[in-house]
Amino acid sequence: MEKKTLLEFEKKCVQEEPPRCQAACPLHLDGRGLCAAVGKGDLAEARRLIEKTLPLPGILARICDAPCRNSCLRMEAGGAIELGALERFCAGSGPFRRLPLLVPRNGRTAAVLGGGIASLTAALDGIKKGYSITLFRSRSEIRQFLLDLSPLLTNTIIDEELDWLEKNGTVLRPFEDGAPPAELSGMFHSVFVGMDDPAAGGYPGLQERHDPITLETSLPGVFAGGDSGSFIERAAAGRRGMKSIERFLQGASLTTSREKEGPFHTRLFTNVEGVAPKPPVPVSTGGYSPEEAAAEAGRCLLCECMECVKHCEFLQHYKGYPKKYAREIYNNLSIVQGTRLANRMINSCALCGQCERICPNGFSMRDLCLGARKEMLLQQKMPPSAHEFALEDMVFSNSPSASLLRPEPGRRETAWLFYPGCRLSGTSPSQVRDAYGFLRNFLEGGVGLWLRCCGAPARWAGREDLFRKEAEETLRIWKSMGSPVIIAACTGCVDVFRRELPEIRVVSLWEVLEKEAMPEEFLKMNGTLAVHDPCTAVDYPEIRRAARSMASRAGIDCEELPMTAELTSCCGYGGLQECANPELGSATASSRCGESSSDYLVYCAMCRTLFARTGKRTVHLLEVLFPAPGKDPLSMPAVSWSDQRENRAGLVRELLGTLWKEESPMPEEHEAIKLVLPEDAGKILETRRILTDTVKRAIRNGENSGRKIARPDGAFATCLKPASVTYWIVYRPLEDGAFEVLNAWSHRMTVPGTEGSLP
Amino acid sequence: MKELLRSFEKYRDWFCVSCGCPMDLKKTDITYLGSQFSLELPVCPECGMVFVPEELATGKMLEVEKILEDK
Numbered sequence: 001m002e003k004k005t006l007l008e009f010e011k012k013c014v015q016e017e018p019p020r021c022q023a024a025c026p027l028h029l030d031g032r033g034l035c036a037a038v039g040k041g042d043l044a045e046a047r048r049l050i051e052k053t054l055p056l057p058g059i060l061a062r063i064c065d066a067p068c069r070n071s072c073l074r075m076e077a078g079g080a081i082e083l084g085a086l087e088r089f090c091a092g093s094g095p096f097r098r099l100p101l102l103v104p105r106n107g108r109t110a111a112v113l114g115g116g117i118a119s120l121t122a123a124l125d126g127i128k129k130g131y132s133i134t135l136f137r138s139r140s141e142i143r144q145f146l147l148d149l150s151p152l153l154t155n156t157i158i159d160e161e162l163d164w165l166e167k168n169g170t171v172l173r174p175f176e177d178g179a180p181p182a183e184l185s186g187m188f189h190s191v192f193v194g195m196d197d198p199a200a201g202g203y204p205g206l207q208e209r210h211d212p213i214t215l216e217t218s219l220p221g222v223f224a225g226g227d228s229g230s231f232i233e234r235a236a237a238g239r240r241g242m243k244s245i246e247r248f249l250q251g252a253s254l255t256t257s258r259e260k261e262g263p264f265h266t267r268l269f270t271n272v273e274g275v276a277p278k279p280p281v282p283v284s285t286g287g288y289s290p291e292e293a294a295a296e297a298g299r300c301l302l303c304e305c306m307e308c309v310k311h312c313e314f315l316q317h318y319k320g321y322p323k324k325y326a327r328e329i330y331n332n333l334s335i336v337q338g339t340r341l342a343n344r345m346i347n348s349c350a351l352c353g354q355c356e357r358i359c360p361n362g363f364s365m366r367d368l369c370l371g372a373r374k375e376m377l378l379q380q381k382m383p384p385s386a387h388e389f390a391l392e393d394m395v396f397s398n399s400p401s402a403s404l405l406r407p408e409p410g411r412r413e414t415a416w417l418f419y420p421g422c423r424l425s426g427t428s429p430s431q432v433r434d435a436y437g438f439l440r441n442f443l444e445g446g447v448g449l450w451l452r453c454c455g456a457p458a459r460w461a462g463r464e465d466l467f468r469k470e471a472e473e474t475l476r477i478w479k480s481m482g483s484p485v486i487i488a489a490c491t492g493c494v495d496v497f498r499r500e501l502p503e504i505r506v507v508s509l510w511e512v513l514e515k516e517a518m519p520e521e522f523l524k525m526n527g528t529l530a531v532h533d534p535c536t537a538v539d540y541p542e543i544r545r546a547a548r549s550m551a552s553r554a555g556i557d558c559e560e561l562p563m564t565a566e567l568t569s570c571c572g573y574g575g576l577q578e579c580a581n582p583e584l585g586s587a588t589a590s591s592r593c594g595e596s597s598s599d600y601l602v603y604c605a606m607c608r609t610l611f612a613r614t615g616k617r618t619v620h621l622l623e624v625l626f627p628a629p630g631k632d633p634l635s636m637p638a639v640s641w642s643d644q645r646e647n648r649a650g651l652v653r654e655l656l657g658t659l660w661k662e663e664s665p666m667p668e669e670h671e672a673i674k675l676v677l678p679e680d681a682g683k684i685l686e687t688r689r690i691l692t693d694t695v696k697r698a699i700r701n702g703e704n705s706g707r708k709i710a711r712p713d714g715a716f717a718t719c720l721k722p723a724s725v726t727y728w729i730v731y732r733p734l735e736d737g738a739f740e741v742l743n744a745w746s747h748r749m750t751v752p753g754t755e756g757s758l759p
Numbered sequence: 760m761k762e763l764l765r766s767f768e769k770y771r772d773w774f775c776v777s778c779g780c781p782m783d784l785k786k787t788d789i790t791y792l793g794s795q796f797s798l799e800l801p802v803c804p805e806c807g808m809v810f811v812p813e814e815l816a817t818g819k820m821l822e823v824e825k826i827l828e829d830k
Binding site for chain 2: 338339340341343344354383384385386688705706707708709710711712716717726728743745746747748749750751752753754
């Protein structure tokens with residue numbers, strides 16, 4: 001990834017932008033952090049935050065006039081946070097740390113003229129920069145000056161600040177020891193004049209050419225500021241002046257990059273929808289009590305964006321937000337030697353695009369993660385295990401065992417081609433058969449059937465090479481059928497065709513049914529079901545509408561989930577999330593299923609599978625329209641990976657025989673093996689993604705070759721390495737010739753002496 | 760890990776069906792993505808057939824596979 005690309009991504013995410021109070025504060029006090037600390041009762045942390053930002057913390061925290069109030073997002077919901085009162089409470093709650101300065105003097109000198117807040121701030125910042133500072137006002141003069149500012153200040157409070165200033169090298173001298181700024185500039189390297197001290201501000205040459213950004217005056221090397229009614233702005237002027245002095249002494253530009261020094265507009269977005277109004281806790285003369293302070297701090301909205309994170313299990317799982325992830329992914333891709341910690345994260349994004357649609361600036365984790373996957377493949381750093389299972393499944397779907405292309409039985413022309421999609425043929429083969437029969441009944445011009453995978457897994461895996469190959473093959477076959485209109489039952493296939501093969505005219509099965517006819521034998525569901533839109537349908541409102549329309553014709557009262565239509569959440573299968581990170585895929589499904597207590601209606605086979613696996617009562621629209629007799633689809637469990645494969649192959653065999661009167665290809669030898677699969681062994685196979693087909697092949701291999709190991713109890717262990725993974729199966733031959741499967745596991749490491757790896 | 764490898768002693772009771780010999784424990788070199796490790800695994804002393812126990816394959820071996828895949 002180019003650095004420029006990273007910056008473009010980063011710029012879109014506003015989560016790290018400061019909250020409004022901090023941006024509006026002339027000194028940028030972190031009001032959000034302060035409220036969070038006070039709310040938790042962590043007053044030491046609150047004072048640390050004040051001390052970190054405010055000069056003269058004991059003074060300023062007590063008399064801060066809080067200009068941030070006008071920007072507070074709470075303003076519209078009860079009233080702005082009383083941040084000034086909270087600062088005052090914190091200052092009175094305990095001592096500031098007053099850590100000693102560890103900055104060596106660097107030989108530069110600066111004079112500060114005046115005893116007000118601007119001058120004291122300038123002096124303080126000056127010593128922090130290593131300058132030798134002489135401030136022309138005596139302690140008693142300063143005391144008097146500050147006591148007049150506010151009844152909240154006392155000699156003790158003022159002395160504490162002055163003690164620290166003096167202890168750290170500031171020299172205080174009476175005002176009369178000083179001289180006009182023009183003269184002082186000859187004696188010191190630079191001069192700051194605090195205009196909030198009338199005696200200091202009265203000298204000639206300070207008012208003319210007074211630049212509000214640099215605080216330059218017409219006198220070379222003399223900077224002046226602080227003539228404001230706001231105490232906090234006076235302090236900010238002192239800080240700005242000393243910054244200008246620093247630049248002046250370094251010979252640097254006085255003007256560049258100073259936009260964010262004073263108050264600025266923050267880009268942080270905070271959603272205030274549903275925030276209940278709450279008035280501020282009234283401030284009594286003595287200030288807040290600890291309880292009052294905690295209550296007022298508790299009103300703070302703790303402004304942050306996190307809009308996309310709130311709705312995405314994946315974004316929550318990695319405990320960050322897109323800007324942070326962009327940096328992690330950039331770093332991950334830049335690693336030459338070492339551990340690539342973000343690999344799994346990159347492969348866990350569902351690529352559903354929900355974040356992009358929620359984000360005020362359109363940040364797309366899909367673009368980021370898919371781009372990163374492609375780059376990892378180019379670098380040959382893609383973990384082999386990440387997408388292998390899904391890609392092998394795609395290869396199987398497009399193999400002669402599971403794919404099929406035929407014109408309508410008894411017809412030569414093909415105006416339509418029903419394309420149910422590989423997933424649906426695996427989960428609902430009888431519905432695919434019935435839907436095909438129904439389409440043939442009312443559509444004119446011949447309805448062919450095409451069982452195939454559209455290549456979505458390769459596209460999600462970032463495997464451009466594989467995807468292009470599948471897409472070219474799809475296009476070639478489609479043309480060979482006379483370029484018919486494809487009727488796709490899966491929105492994933494619709495999406496792939498429309499984006500990648502725009503030449504192909506594709507309509508959704510739901511649109512065709514909506515326009516043409518309603519099956520007569522549909523399941524009467526009379527009741528409410530929550531509709532979950534698949535993430536692949538977000539750009540197709542016409543399909544979403546048609547699916548709802550078919551559902552309501554079946555008597556279903558459709559409930560809308562909070563995140564629906566173009567903002568829908570993925571079920572956990574999209575982007576091969578479930579393949580690369582099964583636990584997260586399951587968490588994503590559970591989270592989505594928890595959004596409503598109603599049973600769910602879906603119209604994507606994978607959503608059906610992932611939701612049913614969590615135990616959620618879920619029905620696929622096709623199961624409503626073409627119900628299997630005597631079965632309640634809502635209580636049907638998810639179809640296992642193995643059964644999905646067998647269903648696909650079984651559907652091809654069944655339809656070849658019944659519709660086209662063709663012989664199926666001879667089954668392979670291992671297919672004749674009968675397995676007995678106890679429930680626990682079945683679960684092991686499913687979670688470890690070991691197909692019963694692999695089990696049969698391994699047992700056949702072990703039995704034929706005799707390469708098996710006998711366990712003391714008479715069971716056997718045998719292994720098979722069909723490609724990159726070695727599978728171990730523990731089984732027991734039964735008297736009837738079947739084999740009981742007891743256990744199975746796999747490994748990717750190559751071990752000489754196992755099947756396929758001779759010692 | 761040492762404890763796990765010691766527990767492989769129990770596989771001396773298992774035997775290779777084609778050779779009829781009980782399994783022995785023998786140093787075996789295993790490889791993945793260019794890295795090589797040596798482990799004492801149950802092996803048939805006659806034909807050299809190696810057994811990879813479940814507790815190794817789903818435990819330490821899986822862990823190391825993941826680490827190597829992220830290198």
